[in-house]
Amino acid sequence: MSNEQFTITSPLFTANEKQQVQQLLKSFEPQQLQWLAGYLTGLNQANKQILDLLNQFPNVQETVAPAEVANVSATPVTVLFGSKSGNSKSVAKSLHEKLVARGLSVSLQDMNQYNATKLKDEKYLLVIVSTHGEGDPPPAAEDLHAFIHNRKAPKLGGAKYAVLALGDQSYVNFCQTGKDFDKRLAELGGDRIADRVDADVDFEEAAEQWIENVTTKLLAQLNHTNGTSVVAKSTVATVAAPAVKKVVYNRKNPFAATVLEKVQLNGRGSQKKTYHLELSLEGSGLTYLPGDTVGIFAKNNSTLVSEVLAQTKWDGASTLVYKDHLLSLEEILTSHVELTTVSGVLLEKLLHYAEQKKNEKDAAALKTILDNKKELVAFLYGKDVLDIVLDYAHGITAEEFINLALPLQARLYSIASSIKEHEEEVHLTIGQVLFETCGRARKGVCSNHIAELLNVGDSVDVFIEKNESFRLPENENTPVIMVGPGTGIAPFRAFVEERAATGAKGKNWLFFGDRNFTTDFLYQLEWQRHLKSGALTQMNTAFSRDTDKKIYVQHRLQQNAVEIYKWLKEGAHFYICGDAKQMARDVRNTLIDIVEKQAAISHEEAVHFVKELIKAGRLQEDVY
Structure with missing residues (x-):
């Protein structure tokens, strides 16, 4: 029995009921408490009082003795995720909770932190991984992806595995990273216990079905099928449903946001059209953090x-x-x-x-x-x-x-505001996509809907999508370096506003680039105010068409190599937002070159240094 002492301070219970709950909890074995924690976590979030009470209990999972875990399952299960925006991580956590609630010994591992040499020892491996860009693994999965495709990758010896691939069907190589893992694990001798599922941006339903399928097959393998569903059914029946169900706005149920402001940011004569859009979130209950994105549903032209x-x-x-x-x-x-x-x-x-x-x-x-x-x-x-x-x-x-035909999907845009600065609003920076090829004019779906059809007072269907892998440092004293040419400036407007609103003391250095200074310096007056107030420590610009020799942000980075390396040694976080095909690659290569020369180390050591920045969350990208 558990010797844990539980103190219940919630007014939810009478004194007598508190005593009964305390006695009941003390009578449970640690593994029973572990199951209860996982089960209650999965209940409807509207039952907040139960969850509040649960949060006051100690984390039982950490106190379970190895011998007790072995009695539940002699073979541990590893849930391994590789995430870019956080979707793979959230699915992996759901799977982990479900398996723990059924009494299994489960290890939840980020590919970014996973020791690849342990692959040969895995007996049950469940992989959830997203695809980045045109078929590439997300940064967190790059090393493990390369490792398993190396000739020296270990044989798995019949290890049981399953793969959930997350992706976006609008990209050519849909779910390619998940397909790579699935194929390679089989080639290394793994035994697939469930077919791979390739999930589109509306991944929730597919992920839930995959979790159910994998859980059922895994429990059958480990002989853990005794009565779990019966217990769950009887327990659910005792929980009172809320009287009023709160409306939740998301991808499947978007919020009709009113346009408060629409401003073209480029000056007269510019070859580009970039719009600053302000949307009202009043009454939606939607909230966000800097680094998150907004999804907009628009119609075809x-x-x-x-x-x-x-x-x-x-x-x-x-x-x-x-x-x-x-x-x-x-x-x-x-x-x-x-x-x-x-x-x-x-x-x-x-x-x-x-x-x-x-x-x-x-x-x-x-x-x-x-x-x-x-x-x-x-x-x-x-x-x-x-x-x-x-x-x-x-x-x-x-x-x-x-x-x-594929379904028309929402278009995602980086949020360009801090909700602390603009309560119940969200701001976006959107460049109009307009070009001609093969004798026909081509127009981006959402950018042209906004440019040509959307006016102040109109509404547009939106939702918030979290991006856990593009976040300001938790420590407000940490310096940050931000590289965002063109519309890549959007999240850094949010970053600077957030740090100004919270009074963060960390230094902020911004690199911005575009075509011409006079017509394409997006948010110029705002940056000047931030520089004057001290919210922005330093700003360097690169306007490629203002000189005979084109100057880009990576050139400005190189010109400031000494100071950039000094900031990195001080613990600075480095952020990149914008074009993935060329700009982000050039900036990464420039950063490697800066480290190599300033630290006087080999190229290989510099590459390793930058990879360690990625693993530590100090180099983050939001690229497209």
């Missing part, structure tokens, strides 16, 4: 919809069933399916369609494209769904197309 209908000769007024709703084809194309972004997933669907229809020419062409992974991104650059349908889906009907 009417010109593109008209072009699709004209080129395919489909009837926009015809009605079709789409996800159990009878809608006009024009409405489906406008509000429900993806038209501007082409992904590998869509190409694979069209390949399967061509094979079914025995259209050998289209099938052969699509197979050639998909087989050349290295050239796939370049091939699709600038193309939209209409290009692909016209060239590789000859004869496809409207009904066949909407059954293959």
